[in-house]
Amino acid sequence: MQELIEALTQRLGPDAVLTGADVTDRYLTDWSSVIGPRPAVVVRPDCTAQVSETMRACSQFGQPVVVQGGLTGLSGGAVPKAGELVLSLERMNRIEEVDTASMTLTAQAGTPLQKVQDAADASGFLFPLDLGARGSCNIGGNISTNAGGNQVLRFGMARNLVLGLEAVLADGTVISAMSKVLKNNSGYDLKQLFIGTEGTLGIVTRAVLRLFPKPKSCCTALVAAQSFADTIRLLQYLGSEFGGSLGKFEVMWASYFDFIITHVNTTRSPFDKQYPVYVLAEIDGASQDADQERFAEALAQAMAEGFVSDAAIAQSERERHSFWSIRDGVAEIGAHTKHSANFDVSVPISRMAEFLARVDRDLNAEFGKATALYFGHIGDNNLHLCAWTGNKSDTQRLYEIVYQATGEFGGSISAEHGIGVLKIPYLKHSRSEAELALMRRLKAALDPKGLLNPGRVVEC
Numbered sequence: 001m002q003e004l005i006e007a008l009t010q011r012l013g014p015d016a017v018l019t020g021a022d023v024t025d026r027y028l029t030d031w032s033s034v035i036g037p038r039p040a041v042v043v044r045p046d047c048t049a050q051v052s053e054t055m056r057a058c059s060q061f062g063q064p065v066v067v068q069g070g071l072t073g074l075s076g077g078a079v080p081k082a083g084e085l086v087l088s089l090e091r092m093n094r095i096e097e098v099d100t101a102s103m104t105l106t107a108q109a110g111t112p113l114q115k116v117q118d119a120a121d122a123s124g125f126l127f128p129l130d131l132g133a134r135g136s137c138n139i140g141g142n143i144s145t146n147a148g149g150n151q152v153l154r155f156g157m158a159r160n161l162v163l164g165l166e167a168v169l170a171d172g173t174v175i176s177a178m179s180k181v182l183k184n185n186s187g188y189d190l191k192q193l194f195i196g197t198e199g200t201l202g203i204v205t206r207a208v209l210r211l212f213p214k215p216k217s218c219c220t221a222l223v224a225a226q227s228f229a230d231t232i233r234l235l236q237y238l239g240s241e242f243g244g245s246l247g248k249f250e251v252m253w254a255s256y257f258d259f260i261i262t263h264v265n266t267t268r269s270p271f272d273k274q275y276p277v278y279v280l281a282e283i284d285g286a287s288q289d290a291d292q293e294r295f296a297e298a299l300a301q302a303m304a305e306g307f308v309s310d311a312a313i314a315q316s317e318r319e320r321h322s323f324w325s326i327r328d329g330v331a332e333i334g335a336h337t338k339h340s341a342n343f344d345v346s347v348p349i350s351r352m353a354e355f356l357a358r359v360d361r362d363l364n365a366e367f368g369k370a371t372a373l374y375f376g377h378i379g380d381n382n383l384h385l386c387a388w389t390g391n392k393s394d395t396q397r398l399y400e401i402v403y404q405a406t407g408e409f410g411g412s413i414s415a416e417h418g419i420g421v422l423k424i425p426y427l428k429h430s431r432s433e434a435e436l437a438l439m440r441r442l443k444a445a446l447d448p449k450g451l452l453n454p455g456r457v458v459e460c
């Protein structure tokens with residue numbers, strides 16, 4: 001390792017290579033519960049050529065590498081394992097261009113998501129990828145995990161927002177496909193190799209991102225319903241009434257809603273009764289007053305038809321914030337639970353009610369006293385579950401029960417957060433043996449020495 005460190009210091013300069021006490025605790029963990037050993041070296045390239053130089057040297061020395069972005073990942077993929085070199089994108093944080101005619105923004109991979117959003121906003125556009133970790137996560141990490149977040153229903157996941165990409169392979173080869181065009185059928189769409197593959201096939205170094213015109217208005221409603229079937233009807237109804245401007249559709253079952261209202265003292269329900277299920281829906285538009293009126297009329301019609309029981313439309317930004325604080329209260333759950341298992345699964349919407357009944361039944365049969373909270377981006381089939389018994393020794397079984405059911409219902413064990421290291425044992429519930437074998441073949445073809453993020457996503 002010492003010889004490699006000296007070679008990299010010489011080629012990249014001392015600012016790019018941290019060793020000894022300069023390797024702080026920051027590089028040991030992400031937002032998952034996984035903590036790694038202190039790496040001997042952290043390499044911080046400041047351009048694609050330096051990433052390529054680093055990988056060429058690592059390939060020559062047979063040195064395994066873990067890639068780090070903003071370290072907000074929830075699956076442990078960026079956490080170093082013993083003997084790995086950390087390659088951090090933290091110095092590659094420049095926005096290179098906003099092309100207002102093409103509506104694109106070009107940025108280095110280590111640029112924080114919020115910086116991308118702010119640059120788009122300052123140029124009069126919207127970059128719609130948005131998640132709670134926006135201040136810390138990097139656009140390269142978002143692309144590598146195919147991040148979802150709050151606006152998938154209208155704009156899609158990170159994959160839909162990338163037009164061009166540059167990546168460095170395990171042997172240092174630079175693949176530059178920095179296209180600005182939306183339609184591009186000239187052969188294989190190679191950028192897809194690096195989107196959502198969690199750094200196992202290449203290191204994302206730069207990207208061309210899609211921008212959108214900024215909506216001029218936003219209407220928010222908190223809606224109460226008697227059943228999940230009614231919320232599906234509401235989703236389809238609002239979709240047809242407002243077309244593509246239905247931006248957000250978050251469902252919260254009473255288990256989640258009541259828990260948050262009870263435990264998070266900054267939240268309150270606008271309703272004087274309790275209901276089985278709630279929806280937080282948002283419509284983007286062009287005129288606040290006119291859109292608000294249309295939204296109120298549409299919800300009144302839904303109430304008249306019986307698939308909405310009650311509805312409150314936010315009359316101010318403060319009220320909108322108050323509705324969202326119930327959904328964002330998820331961040332507080334950990335403070336009121338012990339040893340919870342947290343899930344971000346996808347299940348076909350047609351089978352979601354049946355899936356939840358099955359999970360409830362299995363948890364009750366196994367533990368009797370398990371608590372489970374259900375909520376999620378239901379418009380995207382994405383269900384979050386938080387389950388606990390209070391005993392640490394039960395956590396493993398909680399994961400097994402939910403992932404087993406997810407597979408049986410044709411779902412995905414990770415809708416957003418990726419596989420990393422934590423979900424590898426459960427990937428078999430979502431992927432067939434043939435799919436896993438193809439993933440291993442792709443990995444072997446692009447990284448034959450197994451140097452890039454080894455032991456993440458698929459075991460090789």
Ligand SMILES: Cc1cc2nc3c(=O)[nH]c(=O)nc-3n(C[C@H](O)[C@H](O)[C@H](O)COP(=O)(O)OP(=O)(O)OC[C@H]3O[C@@H](n4cnc5c(N)ncnc54)[C@H](O)[C@@H]3O)c2cc1C
Pocket residue numbers: 030031066067068069070071072073074076077078089109110130131132133136137138139140141142143144145146147148149150198199200202203204205416417420453456
């Ligand atoms: C409060 C909070 C809210 C969140 N909300 C959401 C949400 O709504 N939706 C969602 O999808 N996720 C969410 N996440 C998870 C996380 O923020 C995302 O997965 C994010 O995209 C990770 O970006 P990062 O830069 O922090 O990546 P890291 O954590 O640094 O890395 C994640 C993975 O990507 C790899 N990687 C990072 N950068 C690169 C690169 N340039 N090239 C190749 N591989 C790379 C790493 O090796 C690792 O495997 C949330 C996390 C937190 C803490």
